[in-house]
Amino acid sequence: MLKKIYDFLYDTILINIIKTSQEIVIYIEIYSGKKLKDSIEKIFTLNSSFKKKLLYEYLKPFMEETPFYYISLLDNSCEQGIIPTCKQNKMDDFIDTAIIKYVCDKEWAYYTAKFELDDEIDFFEDIDIDFVFSPFIIIKNFFKDKIFSSTSMYVIIEENFIALAIFKEGKILYGDYICIEIHEDIPAMVYEDVSENQNDEEEIDSIDLDDIDVDDGLDDIDDTLGEIDDLDSIDDLDSIDNFSDTEALEEKLEENLEEISSDKKEQKQNEDTEFNDDYQRYLLIQSSLKEYYNNEKYENEFVENIYVANATNLSGDFKRYMEEELFLSTYIRSIELSLELCEITKQEIEKNV
Amino acid sequence: MYSYIKPKKKTPLTQEVILIVSFFSISFLMLFTTYGFLAYKDYKFEKDMNHIENKKQELKISINNLQNRIKFIEQESNLANKIYTTNSVLKDSISNLFDLVPERITLSKAQILKNGLILFGITPNKEIYEYMLEAPLKSIFAKNHTSFYQLENGWLRFVSTNYLDNNFEDLANEN
Numbered sequence: 001m002l003k004k005i006y007d008f009l010y011d012t013i014l015i016n017i018i019k020t021s022q023e024i025v026i027y028i029e030i031y032s033g034k035k036l037k038d039s040i041e042k043i044f045t046l047n048s049s050f051k052k053k054l055l056y057e058y059l060k061p062f063m064e065e066t067p068f069y070y071i072s073l074l075d076n077s078c079e080q081g082i083i084p085t086c087k088q089n090k091m092d093d094f095i096d097t098a099i100i101k102y103v104c105d106k107e108w109a110y111y112t113a114k115f116e117l118d119d120e121i122d123f124f125e126d127i128d129i130d131f132v133f134s135p136f137i138i139i140k141n142f143f144k145d146k147i148f149s150s151t152s153m154y155v156i157i158e159e160n161f162i163a164l165a166i167f168k169e170g171k172i173l174y175g176d177y178i179c180i181e182i183h184e185d186i187p188a189m190v191y192e193d194v195s196e197n198q199n200d201e202e203e204i205d206s207i208d209l210d211d212i213d214v215d216d217g218l219d220d221i222d223d224t225l226g227e228i229d230d231l232d233s234i235d236d237l238d239s240i241d242n243f244s245d246t247e248a249l250e251e252k253l254e255e256n257l258e259e260i261s262s263d264k265k266e267q268k269q270n271e272d273t274e275f276n277d278d279y280q281r282y283l284l285i286q287s288s289l290k291e292y293y294n295n296e297k298y299e300n301e302f303v304e305n306i307y308v309a310n311a312t313n314l315s316g317d318f319k320r321y322m323e324e325e326l327f328l329s330t331y332i333r334s335i336e337l338s339l340e341l342c343e344i345t346k347q348e349i350e351k352n353v
Numbered sequence: 354m355y356s357y358i359k360p361k362k363k364t365p366l367t368q369e370v371i372l373i374v375s376f377f378s379i380s381f382l383m384l385f386t387t388y389g390f391l392a393y394k395d396y397k398f399e400k401d402m403n404h405i406e407n408k409k410q411e412l413k414i415s416i417n418n419l420q421n422r423i424k425f426i427e428q429e430s431n432l433a434n435k436i437y438t439t440n441s442v443l444k445d446s447i448s449n450l451f452d453l454v455p456e457r458i459t460l461s462k463a464q465i466l467k468n469g470l471i472l473f474g475i476t477p478n479k480e481i482y483e484y485m486l487e488a489p490l491k492s493i494f495a496k497n498h499t500s501f502y503q504l505e506n507g508w509l510r511f512v513s514t515n516y517l518d519n520n521f522e523d524l525a526n527e528n
Contacts, residue, residue: 006365009365010365067363067364067365067366067367067370068363068365069363070360070363072356075357101357103354103355103356103357105355112357117357117358121358128361129358130356130358130360130361131355131356131357131358131360132356132357132358133355133356133357134355134357137355344355347355348354348355348356348360349360351354352354352359352360
C-alpha cells in the first residue's frame with residue numbers, strides 16, 4: 001500500500017555506473033511506477049580534464065529529484081572471481097576469505113577483494129553507492145536460458161576485462177576474471193596476471209613474428225633506398241666527393257631507414273590491433289581454460305560450448321580461433337553491459353524493497 | 354541478494370517532505386486544538402445556556418408564585434381592609450344604634466344581620482318607643498316591623514325587625 005503511494009508520489013531512478021580505466025559509463029533509467037519514463041546514457045572520459053565533481057554535479061539533479069534512487073556499480077576489481085562452493089571450510093582451499101567480500105548464491109560464491117571494493121566505492125566520494133554487482137551475476141542472468149544445459153563456458157568480453165564462468169547443468173564449476181589494462185600510448189594490451197600468462201606471451205611473440213610479412217618489409221626497404229637515392233643525388237654528392245664521410249652517410253641512411261620502417265610498423269600495428277586484441281583474448285581464455293583443466297581443485301568436465309557476450313568489437317577471427325584452436329562450438333551474443341546491470345539492479349530492488 | 358553491499362535506507366521523508374509534513378502537522382495540530390477549544394467552549398456555553406434557561410424557568414415559576422402570592426395577599430389585604438371598614442362601619446353602626454336607644458327604653462337583645470337589625474327590649478309604653486326609637490330606625494332601614502306584648506308591670510316587650518331592602522320576609526323567616 002505504502003509502496004503504491006510512494007510510486008505515485010515519486011519516480012524511481014536507477015543509476016548504473018560502469019567504470020573502466022578510460023571512461024565512466026552512466027546509464028540511467030527513470031521509472032514512474034513500473035513504467036519506464038526515460039533512459040539516459042552519459043560517458044565521462046577519464047582524461048586529465050575529468051573531475052569527480054563533474055560526475056557528482058551530473059548525478060545530483062537525479063539524486064535530488066526523488067528519494068528512491070539507486071546507484072549500482074559494476075565491480076571492476078581485478079581481484080575477483082568465483083569459488084565453486086559455499087561451505088566455509090572448503091572456501092579456504094580456494095582463497096583466504098579474510099581478505100575478500102563474498103556473496104553466496106546457493107552452491108557457489110563470487111568474491112572481490114575487500115580493499116579494492118572499498119577503493120571502488122571511495123572513488124565516488126559524495127555519491128552513495130547502493131549496490132556493487134559482480135560481472136558473474138550478469139553472466140548468470142544474461143545466459144540464464146543456457147546455463148542449465150551441458151558443460152559450457154560463458155564469457156563476457158569487454159575492452160577492459162574478460163569474465164568467464166563454466167556451468168554444468170546450472171552448477172558452476174569454475175570462474176575467472178581477467179583484467180585488461182589499456183594504455184593509450186602503447187597499442188598492445190598489457191595483462192595484469194603476468195605470472196599466469198608467461199607462456200602465452202612467448203606464444204604471442206612467436207605469433208607476432210610469424211605474422212610479420214618479410215616480403216613487404218623488403219619492399220619497403222627497396223622503396224626507401226630508392227627515395228634516398230633520389231634525394232641524395234644532388235646535395236649529398238658533394239659530400240660524397242670527399243669519401244671520408246662515407247661512414248657517416250651510411251649511418252644517416254640507416255637512421256632514415258629505421259625511422260621509416262618503425263613508422264610503417266606502427267601503422268601496421270594499428271591496422272592489426274583489432275586482430276591482435278581478438279587473438280590475445282583467445283589466448284587469455286585458452287590460458288584460463290588450461291587452468292581449469294589442470295587445477296585439481298576444480299571439478300573437471302569437458303567444455304563443449306562457449307557462449308560469448310560481446311561487449312566490445314569482436315571480429316569474426318575470434319570465433320574462428322575458438323572453433324579451430326579450442327574446438328569449442330562458439331556462440332556470440334551482443335551485450336549492453338549497462339542495460340544488464342540495470343536489469344540486475346531492478347531484480348535486487350524487488351528482492352530488497 | 355546479489356550485491357556486495359547493502360543499499361542505503363531509502364526514506365520518502367526528505368528534508369523538504371519533513372519540512373512540509375512538520376508545517377502541516379503543526380497547522381493541523383493548531384487547527385484541531387482551536388477546534389477542540391471552541392468545541393469545549395461551545396459545549397460549556399450550551400451547558401451554561403441550559404442552566405440559565407432552567408434557572409429562568411425556575412425564576413419564572415417563582416415569579417408566578419410570588420405574583421399569585423402577591424395577588425392573594427392583596428386580596429387578603431383588600432379583604433382585611435374591607436373587614437376593617439365593615440367592622441368600623443359596624444362599630445359605628447352599633448355605637449350609633451346604642452346612641453339611638455333612649456334612656457327610657459331598655460334593650461335586652463340586639464341581632465345585627467347582614468342587611469337588617471332585630472332589636473328586643475322593654476319600653477314603658479308604645480309612644481315612647483314610636484317617638485324615641487322607631488323614628489330613627491325608619492330613617493335608616495327601608496322596612497320596619499315591630500311587635501309588642503304586654504308585661505305584668507305594664508311595660509311593653511317589643512321586637513323590632515328592620516331591614517335595608519325588601520327582603521323582609523326572608524329576614525322574618527330567619528328569625
